[in-house]
Each structure stands twice: as structure tokens, then as C-alpha cells.
Amino acid sequence: MRAKTASLIVALVGLHLTLLLAGFVAPCDPGAQDRDLPYAPPTRLHFVDASSWHLRPFVYRWSAGPDGYFENKRQSFPVHFLTGGPAYKLLGIFEAKWHLFGVDEPARIALLGTDGFGRDEFSRVLSGGQISVAAGIAATLLALLAGSIFGIVAGYYGRLTDESLMGATELFLSLPWLYFLLGVRAFLPLHLSPARTFLLLTCVIGLIGWARPARLVRGIVLSARSRNYVLAARSFGGSDVYLMWRHILPEVLGLLLTQAALLVPRYIAAEVTLSFFGLGVNEPVASWGNMLSTLQQYSVLVSYAWLLAPAAAMVVTSVIYSILADTLHSRLEFRST
Amino acid sequence: MASNFPGSERQGHPLLHVQKLSKHYVRGREWGKSVAVTAVCDVDFEIHAGQTLALVGASGAGKSTVARCVARLERPDSGEIWLDGTDIARLNSRDLLPIRSNIQMIFQDAETSMNPRFSAAEVIEEPLQIQGASRSERRDIATAVMREVGLPAEWLKRPVLEFSGGQQQRLAIARALSTRPKMLVLDEALSSLDLSTQAQIANLLLDLQSAHSMAYLLISHDLTLVARMADVLSVMSDGRIVEMGATQQVIADPKHAQTQRLLASARAAESKFDLASGASA
Amino acid sequence: MKAIARLTLLVCLLAGVCMAAGPSPEKPNPGEELERAGQVSGHYGGNLTIGGRAEPKTLNPVIATDTVSREVIGRMMADLIDINRASQQTEPALAKSWKTSPDGRMFTLQLRKGIRFSDGHPFDADDVVFSFAVYMDENVDSPQRDLLIIDGKPLTVTKVDQYTVRFILPRPYAAAERLFDGLAMLPKHLLEKSYREGKFVQAWSLNTAASEIAGLGPFRLKQYVPGQRVVLERNPYYWKVDSQNERLPYLDELTFLFVGSEDAQVMRFEAGESSMISRLSSDNYNLLARERDRMRAQLADMGPSLEYNFLVFNQNDLRSKKLDAVAQKQQWFRELKFRQAVSAAIDRDSIVRLVYGTRGAPLWGNVGPGNKQWVNTAIPHPQRSVDAARQLLKSASFSWNQAGQLLDSSGKPVEFSIITSSSNTQRMKMATLIQDDLSHLGMQVHVVPLEFRAVIDRVFQSFDYEAAIMALGGGDADPNPEMNVWTTSGTSHLWHLHETEPASPWEREIDQLMQQQMITLDYGKRKQLYDRVQQLIAEHLPFIFLATPNILAVANPRVGNFHPAVLDPYTLWNADELYIRTPIESAAAR
């Protein structure tokens, strides 16, 4: 149990730290196009050349041939670690030029290949992850905040309040979101800065997502509000707000935590759909959503398997989060019995 | 205020005076019409400081409803509840708040009446916190009432779940005492405890009553306990008080059929108990 | 699982060969004036299945607007004079010959005698007069009506005798016979009633019984399955015969499956369930080409299409609109050197390579190399040059700051957005490439993908955009359809709509040239005039032309006479000549 928890924490921290330090871990500028290398397969790391073994891996350049790319073995380029490279902003603040690894010009190291513009997929997965995961987390917070407020109020007051709020959630769940999104886009200014796009994304996902947590919260509140200690606190003159805050909210906190761990990966996935309707993050900025949306083209999907990398990253993230959700769930269960 | 209630021979105004208390519940709706169920009808009684009034009756007789109305967990439909000179039956929650400290309720099941997430200190301080007392004031009172109910003050930090059943009941009493109330409503407060613990708690309550001259409204179906604690006994049936009088007098000479039934079943249980204990001895 | 799959495959194959017993063709009889389709040979039988992107919406040729409906209807209907998609020249169809009066205003058409609609009812001049009455009726609102209104006046149609009709145009009109292409002739006996009752728009919906619909095209309706397919069967009375004097079409049936998207078309083709795709994107074409061995497909790259993709800057008059932010940027957009600089900085070769996988052509003017008859080959094709672009910007008093940002003369950084349809991957890609190209000039460009109708709404109605990537054209090779794009009063004069007076001398000149070419009947003279139009456009860059995709198509190797064209409908224009080869024939063809 202990070891499992420890490895979960390591995985969580590792994932988020890698994404946070994407600029440093990634060897390339995620927006830099290399028009001579569209859809290049992942760069192979070599340890053996014609003569001998090398401890330090090296790479060859890709050259375009009639049947696709081949490795140009005339010159090898060793992989450097902690090396200079394209400038980036660490954590969005500090100007930096240091990268975890890289190769000398004119070679390029693309661990996960390149996309249709010859951009490094690995660097894009990392920098896209920053946006996707942050949006997922922020949207989750928003949805849970709204969901728990509505759920608690509905469950606590019951009757007409409950009826109308639950009616509203049902309405929300059955609404034509496609049309809504098209409509929303029409009202927005044409170009949004990445920060505003991000905010918008968060709001849209969060606003669409509040209904389900609200229903779950309401269910718990319904049973929680008739508990004796709530009654007792009421007999001491506790106001509704006090009761909700002090007694009811802690009751749903467990659910909210588990929900959060479940929703983050879901909302990361939701960004794919939004990107498709032009509500996601726009080019040239990367996000897992807009990277994956190119895979909806059949020809790309079956020809360039390495472009599935963002999906793999999503799966990894999601597995980590779902283990977190399970752990939280069993922990809370344990505590409450 | 002329009064012809038992116990009114005592001096001065009663601490609690209930007049014509009625309460209906709405049980579901059938085609838009609400179906009302009468729980309590025209109940009158009064309690003086330092006195205990017991309400007995079969389950569903309306005892608990009276208790909940008196503690203002429910708003009565009609009638008056005079507590220490104020009619609290119609007060809204803001005006009620200062008066709340004068009347406290102790629930049947101590364990469920306390938030399992809380520590003992949090439980005891909750009424004070709601009343708006300062942190240090709360801490002092909590330490004091812990001692009063016979629990070590060091246990204040412990979570509620770690207390035993009797200790939890003591904790509940400590919580009720924290606002220094003049009146306690004991809603089957002892019935879920085993006999020896029950006796201990009953003693504690009697000691506290004499120390603070509090009035008790004791809701119970346990006539042995009632006989021991109550000065006045009133019997309820179908939402009405059918008989009321000094405890010993009522037990000795029950007038109403309902009272007789209650007494008969209590004696039967008692003899059975005696048999059981005799066998085990 | 596999057994089921194999079984169904077998069933499909068997079905393709021995099912589908459509009506057998009538033997040609001497009274019919049939068209002999020169060199064509093939043999009868078979069902050709085509995966269409969407479902047709109607079978009524007069009101159909969407391409899918028109594609299906086009196989069931025929016009008086047809544009041969291969030669791009007009050829006789229902009219076996026509005469033009010397002033070019009067057309006398001689109809084929003895030919019949697909329900066996004879066709004559009354049907033609009825058809034109319907097309020109204001209450029907046919989209083709506008074609027949010239200078605000409708053309007139009169019946001379049972097989002769006369058209009089309000004024001379170049290549007027091309107007007749695509105007399906309607059976008066079936449609007159609903027309008289004012219910023409509801006529011939998808649920109309097959017996109620008849046309003069090679096929007629057999069955419609909602959401799934339309099946057409041979019209036994079709008016064309092959070189052996056998009545066309060869195919027993022609099935249109509704598959949804181009990718689905490719999948269904790969699964062997459809036999032809008419406009492939280069990605899918290259995918199929890479797997030619596995797929055994007939791939056809017909070279550059007539469609032109372009970047347009908003030069509309925004005074009545509350669009100050856009209006401020218009002083850049109206600056010729700015547009020239943008054009010089765009890497068209990369667009052709990365967007079209080399299956396209760069464009510097509105007429591309696909339109051999009209392209002005003298228009220069300057190399991409960031330096030249910078020079141009400098001479228009733009400057750069420390960070390399481009500033205009008032010191404002140059920043604008390009809207484009989010469903068009190719144009999205172009936008991303252009964004990167222009960043080398210090321009900050935002790519804003919007849903298709939202783009149109902004470009045509609200004018709330700064620049857009769009495409026009593709209809016909002739310059006439382009009138509305290039003349100032034109409805597709995108960069400046509702322009009352030509804003500049070159626009005035284009107006005059376009008007003149329209009434000039001589091809050589028209070509000269249109060359000058192309030159003016290329010089003044109201649109910055980007590239044109090749017309790409694919068919199962068993499809015979598969000859795609660069004009719409790319593959089905000769549906009457397509046939299914026997396995032996197709082995021989390979």
C-alpha cells in the first residue's frame, strides 16, 4: 500500500513537472516548421556505427527518397545533454536557452517524428500537454465548484428548489452543445490571445460539465442533510450557510475529490472535440486536442502512426489520474466506515 | 399567569410554558391536495427551573414532536411556547439565535448526533461558535464542561469516533452545557445505552440539574428511568396529553387507560428482566 | 467472425455480377435520331456503386442546389447542348444542331426526333418551352434562373415547330450555347400539374415514386433507401448509341451510397464496396497510390483543377458598420505594396508540396494551368523572396522594431487574423504555412478556423474579418461565370462588395474588359480581352492567389471507359459509357 502510494505520487509529480518544464525537456521550438521534413518518422538513436560502440547515442539526418525517408549515414551527430538550443520561456517567465538534450545543426532530433509541417512532435506533445492538462484541471475545478454549489443547494433545500435545479441540470444535459458552441464562437472577437482562448476553453468545458457532478452531489446531500448531527447543529441555531459549509460540504468533499480525479482526463479529452469546432487552441500553439484532430483524417491515421503520440500521452495521464481516483476513493471509504 | 398544572405549587413564573401547541405534518401530495397528519394537538404544560417533566407514551404518540417544537427544530402550527418570558413559537431564526443558548437538546443516539469528522473540542464548541463566541472563550468553556461531565480535558483533541458509547453521551451533554442553558430537552437521551452506563449518565444529569438548577424536558418510554428522574409525568396518546401529575402519584394511581397500558408493559418487561438477571446470577 | 465477413464479401461479389437485372435496352428504331458516341465500346451489364459524401436532398433538377443532389440528378436528366468534359467544348445533346444569328442574339435549336423520356413518353419542343418557363418563373426561385436573365432581361423561348425551338437573347452573349449545359429538360406530362398548382417546389422529392419521375438521361430512378442509397437503373430509351450501334448506357444499375465523408469514401473503396471516387484529396490519393499493389486501383491525376484558392484582404466599405478595429487595418490592406509583399513572401511551392503532396499547382493569377484555353501564360511567376517583400514594405514606409516586429508608418505593429473554414483541412494547412511565412516579415498573423457558414457569413454579410482564405471557381472553363467576381457590381466581388463606382482605374478597366468580352463572339478577341483582365488582377492583387489542387480520381480496375475530367462532374460525366469489365478483360487492361 505504502509503496503503491509512493509510486503514484512519483508518477503524478513526474508527469506534471515534465509538462511544467516542457521548454527545457523538449529539444525544439514546438512551433518551428521544417518544410523539408513533413511527416518524418521518429529519429532513431544509434549506439553502434560502422567501427565501434558509443556510450553517447548519436543520430543521422533524414533524407527524402522516392519511397519516403531514409537515414543519411554520411555524417553522424552525437546527442548532447544539457545543451544550448532555441530560446524558450521557462514557466512562462524566465528566458532560457538550455535544453535537456539536443543535437547539432543541421541534424534534428525528433523522438516522436514530425507532423505535416515538419514540427517536432515530441516538443509539441510536451508543450501541448501544458495547455491541455492545465485546461483540464481548471475546467474540472470550475465544473465541480458550480456543480457542488448547485448540488448542495438543491439537495439541502429540496422541494421546489431541488425540482427546478434538477430540471435545469437535465436541460443542460440534453442541450445541443454543437449549436451553442457555434453561436458562442460567433460572438467572440476574431482572434483571441492564447490566455483568453485557454480561459474560454475552461469556461466552456466547465459550464457544460457542471450538471453531472451537481446531480451526484445532490444525492449525497439529500441523505446528509437528515443526519442527526445536522439536526443537532440546527438546534444550536446554525444557519443554512453554516450547516452547508461545516457539515454538508465535508460530506461531499470525498466525492468531489474522486470526481476531480475522474474528470480531469475526461475534460482533457473534451478539448479534442472543442478544437475541432475552432474553439480550441489555435495554430501554431499546440494542444493535445488540436494535434489529435489531424488524426481524424484517415490517410494520416493509417500512414503516420507516430502522430498518435498525444493519444498515448493522454492515456498515460488518464491512467495516473484514474489510479489516483481509485486510491482516493478507497481512502475515503476507509475513513468514513 | 394562573396555573393549575402539577408542580405549579413552586414559587414564581415557570421557566417554560407551553400553551395549545399543535403541529401537523404534510405527508406527500395526492393530486395537488396535501394530506395533513396531526402529530401534536393542543398540548399544554409548564416546567419550572430545577424541575423535570417527563413525557411518556407509545411510539408515534407525538412526544418527539413536542420536543422538537420546544427546541424549535420545528415551527409549530399554532400555540405558544414561552421560554423565560419570551414566546419563541413564532420567532424567526435571527431573533431565535440568542435565545437558543438557553435551551439545548440532547438526542437519542449520541453517536449520530455528532459529526464523525469532528474532534471532541469541535463538537463541544459548535454551539458556542454558532453563538459567535471567541476562540479562547470557547476553549475555556470546553475544558470546563469536559470536567463537569467527567471526561479528561486532554481528550478534547480526540476525534469523536474514538469515544465509547457512554463517553459520547457525556460529550453530548457537555456540548449541551456549553452555552450554560436553563433548559435541557432530553429526547430519549439514555435509551440507547446499556443499563450501567444509563445509571451513570442519569446520575450525572441529576447532579448537573442540582448544580445549575436546570429544567429538564425528559422524553422517554422507560418508566423506571422516568420514575427516578421526573418530578412531573405526563402521558401522551395520539398527539394529546391524556394524563398529567406528580410522578409517584401517576404511577401509583394511573387514571387513563393509556397510562395503565404503559405501566403494565413496563412491569412485564421489568419482571422479565428480573428473571433474566436472576437466572444469570 | 471471419466466416461472416467472408460470406458477406462473397455475397457482395456475387450480387455485383449476377444480380441487378435492370430493364434491357430498347433496340434502336429507325424513327429515332440517336447520337452516336464515336469511338466508344463496351458491353452490357453490371452495377456500379459510388460512395457519395452526403445524401441527396431532392431529385428536382430545378431547385437542387447541393452538389450531391445535382450529381445524382445529372445522371437522370439531359440538357439541350452539353459541354463535353473531356474536350471542354460544346456538343449536341437533345438538340442535334443549332444555328446562331449573325448578331449572336438568336439561337435556333433543332431537337432530336423520336426520342423518349425514361417512361417512354416522347419528347418534343413543348417540353423545352415548359422547362424554360419553370426555370424562369420567379415563384420557383430556381438557382439557374439568374443564368437566363441577361442585363436584367430574361431570354425568350418560342416553339417554331414540334422539333424546333428558338431562343432570343436580350443582347449578344458570348458562348451563349454554354448556358444550356446543365439545364435539365423536364417532362411536361409529369410536372405540369404540380407547376400549375404552385407546388412545383415539393415535386420530385426523394419519396416520390419512381414511376412519377422521368428524364432524358442515361439512367432513371429505381429505389431510394433513406440514409443509405439511391439506386438508378438503365433508361431503356436513352438517345445515345455506341460505335456498334448498341444503345447506351452499358451499366444495368448505378448506385449512390451515402457514406458521409471523403475518408469514408476511401474506406468503402478499400473495402471493395464502392468502385469509384470522384474528387480525392491528395492525401488519400497518395495513400491509395502507395498501396497500389494491394488495392489494384485505377488512379487518375488529371492535373490542375479550375478552382483557385486565394487569400483575400477585407477592403469593404465599413463606414456603416461598427468595425473600427478592422477599418484601421484596412489602410494596410488597401496598400498595393503591402499585398505585393505578402504575395512575395508566401511560399507557394511549400503549399503545393505540404498541402497537396505535390499534386497541385501554384497560382499567380485567377486562371490556372488547368484551363488551357484561357490561361494567360505571360503572367510572371516570381520566386518567393522575403527580401523583395521587405523592400516593398520599406518603400511603403513600414519599419521594424528591435524585436523584429513590423510596424506601420504610425508605429502600430502589423497584426491581423486569417479566417478559414475549419472543416477544410487543406485551407487550414495553407493558413498555418502562410502564418509562418509572414512571421518572417515580422507580421503577427492569427489563424482563426471557423465553421464554413460562419466564414461565409463574415465574408459576405457582416464583413467582420480581416483576411480570409477561400476558393472560388471550378464550374466552367469559360470566363463568363467569372463576371460576378471581377466586375465592381458583381455579387462575388469579395474584397469589396457592393462597390457602387470602381474604386480605381484598373477596376474600371476590368469592368469594361469583362463587359466587352461578354458580347464579343470571336474566341481570339475574347482571349485577348481576358488576358488583359488576368494581367490586371495579377498586378493589383485584390486576391493573393495561392494554389490549385489537381483533380484526382480513383476507380476499381474493373470499371471500363474511366476517363475523369477537370470539370464537374469529374468522373460521372460519361456515366453512359462506363461499363464493368470481366475479370479477363481487366487482367488484360492491366
Add this chain to the structure above:
Amino acid sequence: MSYLGRRLIRAAFLLVGVSILCFLFTEMAPGSFFDEMRLNPQISPETISSLRSRYGLDQSLVVRYGRWLRSALHADFGYSIAYNAPVAPLLWSRAKNTLLLATTGMLLTWLVSIPLGVWAAARSGRMLDKSVRVASSLLVSIPEVVIAVALLAIVVRWRVLPVGGMTSMDDEGLSQWARLQEIASRMLLPTIILTLGESAIIVRHLRASVLEVLDTPFVQAARGLGIGRMRLLFRHVLPVAASPAISLLGFSLAGLLSGSLLVEVICGWPGLGPLILDATLSRDFYLVIGGIMLSALFMVGGNLVADIMLLACDPRIRTGALDAR
């Protein structure tokens, strides 16, 4: 009775609310059906505006809503601009296929997830349980679109199943049995895609609630009595654990229906999905609203079915003990 009555009234209000919001949203979405014609240089703006007024698109929102309501009362639900036909029959001809797909998906989902969920809970912590949990969390996290497209690509590449449509081009020649086989084989892929995503969620929930019930004293007691494992799980535990899962059923039915729209588009199943998507993109106003109303109806219906089942299972709801007070 009164509970159900209340649910029905709420459902009716809900549908009216959806229709009003639909009209508002469609008003907000830019562009109209005839905008595409603007791209054709040969069609004049006058023609376009006259077409707009013919279909009443130039009327105010309120007028259009009123007209639509009237038409809804005649069970037409408006008039499709693209098809030039009333909306209801258009929708109905496809809704049948959607319902077929969704109900099959539903059955399959429950057939798969009930045994899996119970079994995983019974063997919690072991290999089977772990793999079920990992698989379900994978399936929950990958967007359905990606799963669908990837599966489709695999199926096409490996020629495992026929893809798209419902029947091959000439099904009349086939016997009933062969036709059924044909439909089944074509339905397999979309059903699998639907089932994968939905059962992942249900398995998780069912596993959790079965685990919870397994911990309760009555199960311990039953175990002590020596009741067989299978009997214990399926006769004693499952009925108790099913109650929270049933409330999920409403969501899952609605989810399956809305999910099936997406899967239909990707797999080319001739249901409502392609029709509504096409109508949305082309702004075929009333068809879109009709489609949305229909899917909202499905959703409401699904929740109602779930409520009725819950009512049958859990008598507390009937007395209003959970709902009132």
C-alpha cells in the same frame, strides 16, 4: 403515482425548455441555409433573399417559434429546407435505425458489464480485477472519436468486417436470414464502439457498489450460512448493488443515444447522426431542431425508464422519503 406524475410534468417542461433554447441557439449560430449559394457567382443575392423569405427565415424568432409550435402540434415538426419535406417523417425513417443500434448497444453493454463488474468486485485486487480497472480507465480516457476512428481503420485495413451502411446494395435478393446476418455484421462495429465506451463507465460503478455491498453484515452472514458463491453474488448482492447502477441506466441510455449519433457518423450507419450533422452544418434549421428534440425526447425517456425501474427496486422513493421533506 404522484411521483411519476411529477416526473412526467417535469419532462414536458424540459422538452419545452429545450425547444426554446434550440431556437435561441440556432438564432445565435451565424449563417443560414442559403449562404452556400453565395459562393456560386452565378446566383444573385435577390434569388437568395427571395428563397429566404419563402422559407420564412426572414421572420422574427417569435414568429418562427410560434409557427414551429403549430406545426409540432400537427406532428410535422417544421419543414426541412434542404429536403423540401416535413421534418417528422424524415426523422422517423432514420430514428428506427438509431434505436436499433442504441438498444442493441444497450443490451450488449449490460450483458458485458454486469458479469464483469460483479466478477471484478468478487475478485478485487486480483489480476482480473486489475485488468478490468486498467482497461476501463483507458477506455474512459480516450476520446470516443479516436477509439471509433482507430477501430474503423483497423477493421478496414484487415478486412475483418464490412463497414458502413446497414445492408449491402441489393438486399432484396437475399433471404430473410441472410439479410439479418448482413445487418448484424454491419452493426457489429458501431455496436462494439458504443459498448466499449459505455460499459467502461458502468463496470466501474457496478464494481464499486458490489464491493460496498460485499462488505455489509448481511452478506457476511449469508456467507456464514454457506450460500454458494455464484448464488450469493447474483441473487443476494447484485439486486442490492443494482440500485445505484440503475440510476446510471438513465444516463447511459441517453448517453448511448447521443453517443450513437457520433458513432453513426463515423461508421456510416444510416441513423439520425449523419442526418443531424449534415443539417447542422448546412443550417437546415427545423431539421436540426427536430433532431435535437428527438434526442432530448430519448434522453427524457431514458431517465423516465430508469426512474420507473428505480421505483420498482427501491420503495423508499415511492413514499417520497428520499425526495420530499
